[in-house]
Amino acid sequence: xxxxxxxxxxxxxxxxxxxxxxxxxxxxxxxxxxxxxxxxxxxxxxxxxxxxxxxxxxxxxxxxxxxxxxxxxxxxxxxxxxxxxxxxxxxxxxxxxxxxxxxxxxxxxxxxxxxxxxxxxxxxxxxxxxxxxxxxxxxxxxxxxxxxxxxxxxxxxxxxxxxxxxxxxxxxxxxxxxxxxxxxxxxxxxxxxxxxxxxxxxxxxxxxxxxxxxxxxxxxxxxxxxxxxxxxxxxxxxxxxxxxxxxxxxxxxxxxxxxxxxxxxxxxxxxxxxxxxxxxxxxxxxxxxxxxxxxxxxxxxxxxxxxxxxxxxxxxxxxxxxxxxxxxxxxxxxxxxxxxxxxxxxxxxxxxxxxxxxxxxxxxxxxxxxxxxxxxxxxxxxxxxxxxxxxx
Ligand SMILES: *Cc1c(COP(=O)(O)O)cnc(C)c1O
Numbered sequence: 322x323x324x325x326x327x328x329x330x331x332x333x334x335x336x337x338x339x340x341x342x343x344x345x346x347x348x349x350x351x352x353x354x355x356x357x358x359x360x361x362x363x364x365x366x367x368x369x370x371x372x373x374x375x376x377x378x379x380x381x382x383x384x385x386x387x388x389x390x391x392x393x394x395x396x397x398x399x400x401x402x403x404x405x406x407x408x409x410x411x412x413x414x415x416x417x418x419x420x421x422x423x424x425x426x427x428x429x430x431x432x433x434x435x436x437x438x439x440x441x442x443x444x445x446x447x448x449x450x451x452x453x454x455x456x457x458x459x460x461x462x463x464x465x466x467x468x469x470x471x472x473x474x475x476x477x478x479x480x481x482x483x484x485x486x487x488x489x490x491x492x493x494x495x496x497x498x499x500x501x502x503x504x505x506x507x508x509x510x511x512x513x514x515x516x517x518x519x520x521x522x523x524x525x526x527x528x529x530x531x532x533x534x535x536x537x538x539x540x541x542x543x544x545x546x547x548x549x550x551x552x553x554x555x556x557x558x559x560x561x562x563x564x565x566x567x568x569x570x571x572x573x574x575x576x577x578x579x580x581x582x583x584x585x586x587x588x589x590x591x592x593x594x595x596x597x598x599x600x601x602x603x604x605x606x607x608x609x610x611x612x613x614x615x616x617x618x619x620x621x622x623x624x625x626x627x628x629x630x631x632x633x634x635x636x637x638x639x640x641x642x643x644x645x646x647x648x649x650x651x652x653x654x655x656x657x658x659x660x661x662x663x664x665x666x667x668x669x670x671x672x673x674x675x676x677x678x679x680x681x682x683x684x685x686x687x688x689x690x691x692x693x694x695x696x697x698x699x700x701x702x703x704x705x706x707x708x709x710x711x712x713x
Contacts, residue, residue: 344389405523418444488516
């Protein structure tokens with residue numbers, strides 16, 4: 322099992338992003354970990370090998386990525402998967418039939434689907450609660466509860482969960498706290514530092530950052546939980562290929578500088594949007610008008626490039642989303658290029674309309690993933706699209 326070294330955990334974030342888990346290749350000195358595009362490894366004799374037997378179980382490129390991601394989260398162990406969804410699947414497979422999970426009500430749609438349409442059928446039970454209110458998490462616990470699963474900030478409403486407060490509850494009960502940290506990234510929020518046991522990522526998003534692969538990861542510090550995850554990773558088999566691991570590693574090297582720019586543009590654009598007559602409401606944890614801004618400031622070091630805005634009607638949302646030129650209309654987020662999306666018809670169609678409306682996830686809501694292009698160009702693009710929305 323790969324274990325992050327003390328040295329790797331001591332370095333600053335940007336240094337870790339570039340060096341943690343990365344050693345010059347032992348056979349040639351290549352400074353970059355090669356893409357070990359192989360399924361198997363020659364053994365010296367029966368039971369004699371260099372630690373690598375079959376590539377589902379272990380691959381050196383994947384090892385390098387797993388250590389890198391664990392170090393970024395301040396965790397000891399990392400496990401890479403073929404998608405963020407496969408990573409979440411693995412976390413839920415730590416549980417057994419009859420176990421109960423308390424989950425956030427505004428989780429990523431695919432996570433909600435995995436829980437309610439697959440794991441519920443296999444005997445897990447779930448309570449979905451508004452985890453902004455820690456009391457509701459407490460009240461939802463039953464003697465069968467084994468895990469609390471949250472996202473913070475949530476997609477697309479940017480609700481914040483107080484990680485330290487929830488960890489206090491889960492620690493007292495001896496149950497696991499899993500946090501999907503895809504939106505904030507370890508650059509801006511490290512749940513391990515607040516007491517989370519399991520960190521889940523869709524590396525497809527900010528960690529890779531270049532929209533050229535799909536992947537996921539689970540990070541943890543407990544040796545006991547890590548041993549179970551290692552077994553599950555090999556036994557379930559949803560591992561990423563070495564080229565995708567390599568692309569993700571190439572992405573994490575620039576994570577610190579990319580996030581700095583996403584954050585700078587995100588803050589400026591969110592503040593600018595608040596002053597636009599066509600915009601009824603802006604959801605961005607970095608704005609003082611965000612109802613949990615103080616908590617966000619305590620828990621996060623930056624707020625990134627995810628912004629949602631309420632335009633008041635489907636017609637206006639459509640006009641804006643179909644008029645931007647730099648912001649491309651597409652699902653996903655976290656890449657260097659800016660994207661615009663309409664949650665009600667794109668990412669959140671599986672959530673029933675009454676539930677969407679009750680949450681504020683209306684037909685007039687538009688979501689931006691602010692990339693790292695010139696901020697003035699991005700504002701210019703949004704400006705012309707908002708004018709069009711006003712006429713709709
Ligand atoms: C995209 C996403 C996922 C799912 O990841 P995939 O790589 O698409 O499988 C899970 N959680 C969040 C917050 C996401 O944005």
